[in-house]
Amino acid sequence: MKHRRENRRSPQPHPSALAVPSYHRILVKHGLIEKTLSIPDAYEVFLIVGADPEVAKLRRKVAHGNKMKHVPALHLATAMSLQGMTKQELEALKLRIEKKRG
Numbered sequence: 001m002k003h004r005r006e007n008r009r010s011p012q013p014h015p016s017a018l019a020v021p022s023y024h025r026i027l028v029k030h031g032l033i034e035k036t037l038s039i040p041d042a043y044e045v046f047l048i049v050g051a052d053p054e055v056a057k058l059r060r061k062v063a064h065g066n067k068m069k070h071v072p073a074l075h076l077a078t079a080m081s082l083q084g085m086t087k088q089e090l091e092a093l094k095l096r097i098e099k100k101r102g
Helices: 015-019 022-029 041-050 055-062 071-083 085-102
Strands: none
Touching: 022 041, 022 071, 041 055, 041 071, 041 085, 055 071, 055 085
């Protein structure tokens, strides 16, 4: 007996998962930006975070060789670097970000 495919619905992703890019969620999770910060401003902050020497040092430990060419891999490596930082390091990073933006 064949089942009709037209009755099946494809699973819809959660709306909040589509609303905000991953870099915004990463920065909010680590307390580097407010949740209400606009997406373009959050991307600017993410670029500053990625260029920070302390984050880059940790990211090199996470990265496998020089094959970090894909943006999602860079997002993941930056997120893992932030996860490896202590609260004091994150606070210092937050101050450096504010200094560069302000």
